[in-house]
Amino acid sequence: DIVMTQTPSSQAVSAGEKVTMSCKSSQSLLYSENKKNYLAWYQQKPGQSPKLLISWASTRESGVPDRFIGSGSGTDFTLTISSVQAEDLAVYYCEQYYDTPWTFGGGTKLELK
């Protein structure tokens, strides 16, 4: 199985701050034939189901604010929130869909400082 490791597990932030969180996979998620990274980021707010923010490591879903930026390739990925808003407080999960079993990271919880 591909192991997904997210750091930090939690982070205290202030509104307006720039935030970065990391996701590392135990093997490359870059498919050589199409040069795509099979890595997604989800946001889960309390009491809600996960929401897809970013697919293919860096492609924002429709309607996702441009302050959410996904980057990275291979085994190292980053989700950056350029200026955190109060509504961004949530748990963020990365997920690999390169190979079954699809696996998720343990999550990074953004909390208010």
Next chain:
Amino acid sequence: QVTLKESGPGILQPSQTLSLTCTFSGFSLSTYGMGVGWIRQPSGKGLEWLANIWWDDDKYYNPSLKNRLTISKDTSNNQAFLKITNVDTADTATYYCARILGAAPFDYWGQGVMVTVSS
């Protein structure tokens, strides 16, 4: 508009079989490239992928659940199903179904259904 909604028994006893239904709208599981997956989340914990079913009836399972899973679909009624046999307390979780389009990740999720296994 794509929507999915899960339904299940709420509570069941150890060793029983858990049967879950995902009723969806806004897409068809007979469309090329379409799929539905099941994911679960114990309270306060992370996400675990369970199984996917595709438009062509191809199925993929998480091997960690050791052949306890069966996924199926009813294309005519826009439903997907998941059965988990021989449940125990470790299967207590919120269960989600979600749509997959092509080789992409889960783009639409249901609200989830809580399942408690308790004697």
